[in-house]
Amino acid sequence: MTTVRSLFSRTRTRGLAALAAVGLVPQAMGQGLPTMEAPSRGEGGGLIETLQNYLYDFGALGGLILATVAFIIVAIASIATFNEARVRGEWSKFGVVVVVGVVLIVAIIWLATKAAEIL
Numbered sequence: 001m002t003t004v005r006s007l008f009s010r011t012r013t014r015g016l017a018a019l020a021a022v023g024l025v026p027q028a029m030g031q032g033l034p035t036m037e038a039p040s041r042g043e044g045g046g047l048i049e050t051l052q053n054y055l056y057d058f059g060a061l062g063g064l065i066l067a068t069v070a071f072i073i074v075a076i077a078s079i080a081t082f083n084e085a086r087v088r089g090e091w092s093k094f095g096v097v098v099v100v101g102v103v104l105i106v107a108i109i110w111l112a113t114k115a116a117e118i119l
Helices: 002-022 047-088 091-118
Strands: none
Touching: 047 091
16 A cells, blocks of 8 residues: 555656746646746847847856856966965965966956957
8 A cells, every 4th residue: 555655756847847937827826936037138029139138147257157167277276386385385386387377367368358249
């Protein structure tokens, strides 16, 4: 009896999930859920424009993620070079890593900003 009950429970849950995916669940079951936010450029005149606006936001987010990853990589390299310079006393290599890292981060942020304008 327990296996029949658990089988029915799993089937009912999967059935509700399938109905929800298709959009056949009554609106009363979805009350209290947050609504999807409009893209930063607005809804647009149709489905294609709305999707393009969401893709624009996704591209801008990709640029921010790229800049964040570059910042983390530069920080890790700077810390490793600092530790190496402290032990060996070669501070010129540390200075080069920091300066090149800062230039790299500024270039990536500038390129991401230009790319967002082009999108």
